[in-house]
Amino acid sequence: xxEEPISRAEVEHVAELxxxxxxxxxxxxxxxxxxxxxxxxxxxxxxxxxxxxxxTNMADATAILREDVAVNAHQKDALxxxxxxxxxxFIKVPAIIDESEDA
Amino acid sequence: xxQQFDNLTELHQALVxxxxxxxxxxxxxxxxxxxxxxxxxxYVTVNDDEALAQAKQxxxxxxxxxxxxxxxxxxxxxxxxxxxxxxxxxxxxxxNFKPVYDADVVTRLRAAGAVTIGKTNLDxxxxxxxxxxxxxxxxxxxxxxxxxxxxxxxxxxATVAAGDVLAALGSDTGGSIRQPAAFNGxxxxxxxxxxxxxxxxxxxxxxxxxxxxxxxNVTDAAAMMNVIAGRDERDATSSSKEVPDYVxxxxxxxxxxxIGVPKEFLGEGIDEGVRDQIKTAIKKLEALGATVDEVSxxxxxxxxxxxxxxxxxxxSSNLQRFDGIRYGYRTPNAKNLEExxxxxxxxxxxxxxxxxxxxxxxxxxxxSFDAFFMKAAKIRTLIIEDFKKxxxxxxxxxxxxxxxxxxxIGAETKDPMTMYMNDMLTVxxxxxxxxxxxxxxxxxxxxxxxxxxxxxxxxxxxxxxxxFAFEQNTTFHExxxxxxxxxxx
Numbered sequence: 001x002x003e004e005p006i007s008r009a010e011v012e013h014v015a016e017l018x019x020x021x022x023x024x025x026x027x028x029x030x031x032x033x034x035x036x037x038x039x040x041x042x043x044x045x046x047x048x049x050x051x052x053x054x055x056t057n058m059a060d061a062t063a064i065l066r067e068d069v070a071v072n073a074h075q076k077d078a079l080x081x082x083x084x085x086x087x088x089x090f091i092k093v094p095a096i097i098d099e100s101e102d103a
Numbered sequence: 104x105x106q107q108f109d110n111l112t113e114l115h116q117a118l119v120x121x122x123x124x125x126x127x128x129x130x131x132x133x134x135x136x137x138x139x140x141x142x143x144x145x146y147v148t149v150n151d152d153e154a155l156a157q158a159k160q161x162x163x164x165x166x167x168x169x170x171x172x173x174x175x176x177x178x179x180x181x182x183x184x185x186x187x188x189x190x191x192x193x194x195x196x197x198x199n200f201k202p203v204y205d206a207d208v209v210t211r212l213r214a215a216g217a218v219t220i221g222k223t224n225l226d227x228x229x230x231x232x233x234x235x236x237x238x239x240x241x242x243x244x245x246x247x248x249x250x251x252x253x254x255x256x257x258x259x260x261a262t263v264a265a266g267d268v269l270a271a272l273g274s275d276t277g278g279s280i281r282q283p284a285a286f287n288g289x290x291x292x293x294x295x296x297x298x299x300x301x302x303x304x305x306x307x308x309x310x311x312x313x314x315x316x317x318x319x320n321v322t323d324a325a326a327m328m329n330v331i332a333g334r335d336e337r338d339a340t341s342s343s344k345e346v347p348d349y350v351x352x353x354x355x356x357x358x359x360x361x362i363g364v365p366k367e368f369l370g371e372g373i374d375e376g377v378r379d380q381i382k383t384a385i386k387k388l389e390a391l392g393a394t395v396d397e398v399s400x401x402x403x404x405x406x407x408x409x410x411x412x413x414x415x416x417x418x419s420s421n422l423q424r425f426d427g428i429r430y431g432y433r434t435p436n437a438k439n440l441e442e443x444x445x446x447x448x449x450x451x452x453x454x455x456x457x458x459x460x461x462x463x464x465x466x467x468x469x470x471s472f473d474a475f476f477m478k479a480a481k482i483r484t485l486i487i488e489d490f491k492k493x494x495x496x497x498x499x500x501x502x503x504x505x506x507x508x509x510x511x512i513g514a515e516t517k518d519p520m521t522m523y524m525n526d527m528l529t530v531x532x533x534x535x536x537x538x539x540x541x542x543x544x545x546x547x548x549x550x551x552x553x554x555x556x557x558x559x560x561x562x563x564x565x566x567x568x569x570x571f572a573f574e575q576n577t578t579f580h581e582x583x584x585x586x587x588x589x590x591x592x
Contacts, residue, residue, distance in 0.1 A: 010465070017464050017468065018460045018464040019444045019448050020457055020461070021445050021446070021449045022457075026457075030457070033458060033519055033520075034458070034461060034465070036519075036520050037411060037458075037519065037520060037523070038465070041409075042408075043405070044408045044412075044479060045478070047485070049481035052481040052485060054477055054480030054481050054483070054484060056310065056480050058297070066336070075203050075204075078203040079203055082203070082429065082430040082431075083428070083429050083430060084428075084431075084432075093428060094442075095440070096440045097439060
């Protein structure tokens, strides 16, 4: 492990991947906190895990199949009602490309 | 209502005998909750009108004599969906979210006649051990309101300890039922992974999350398990294994029970007062006929490290869905879709949630995946194997639930690392998917301490019976905070 487990630039990169924007102050604070946490979890490297299989799923069953039948839950209106902005029964979102900044 | 009820059985009998009506009970419960809210802040939403309507309905259709939850108020952690009733996960990003369906556990308790009294406060998205990260403010411990109630199910624990309700539900990803149960002097059970459906639980870490009861005594926890346990086809991880009668399993007899006490659970980092109290508790179990040996879970000391990789990794994935499009908070000032996502999330999530999302995103990112995520997943295998070895020779494992009693509000929020270390005794059971209960084991400096009992997968009956034998032969569960109207002065 490098001397510095995570740099500020890496924290900013990770935030971008997670669709979060950080203020300057937050970026500094998270860098030092994540640095400390990653140093702590890096202690796992003391343990030899050669030939150990990873556990990523705790369920005791494998795939369970059901009949492929469509069900109408009649919840469309209730679901649409929860959306912050709607129009004519559709969820409304802003433009994917910001037209106001078009050259 | 002047008489007080110590358990569901007594309360149920009073309802059946018509000593009081469900409406009177619900009215009094609501009054007690509101009387305590200034001091505790245990609820995000109190369900005043609808709870009274449900109680009235219970009175009209008649109390079901065969059903201990008939007409009884129950509180739900606010990360369990309730149809049409605000469900926030204590986050700004869900500040206005009204689900279109009930969680399976809510459906089951409603079918059993329970009245939905309200939604309890928690750490935002259940991420924390003190209920201080809630967007809706800190919860206070009824034993001493300058102390935290633990977390993340701090609101459920506080309202049960304060005597407002006899039964609440919590969720436990790394100790979030057991640690607040310990800090509040109540019983909290994390069932086996798969025993209770998570349909309608707002997901934090899907390979770790379980829903479980928080009650004033072991029998009531068992009664609640009888209602909520079992297969639900909407949660593919829920088990089809037969659900035993957990109340019938409480014989109180633990003669010949083989108990293992991991030396790692009484070592470094455990408060001296807690250690003494737990050692006394273990002697009590021995006096009741159990045999006790020291055992070792050598990899459990790495549990925290593995947990703080796996939990955040799963959380970073689960929390991608909160984007301001379909429900919840949406930023008012986005010029395009990308900005809508980023601003909604940045304005909607609190710091602890952001920290964990970033930690998880980091652990899963190219270049870190093998070194962190896969390494932790392998350590998890070793922790599971440690437990299996001990359970070859022993029936249950006991130790403290938390390394200290409740700490002061604000004492650990500045340093996430100190906060994370509190989970050292509870995360191993989550990583291994095992059932574990915390049962009151006395006071240290006036604050409750919990004894933790961990069992084999799907061996809730034995775990609960061990806790029951301890409870019935001690008076710790009778200790109540002065705020509790059910207190015995």
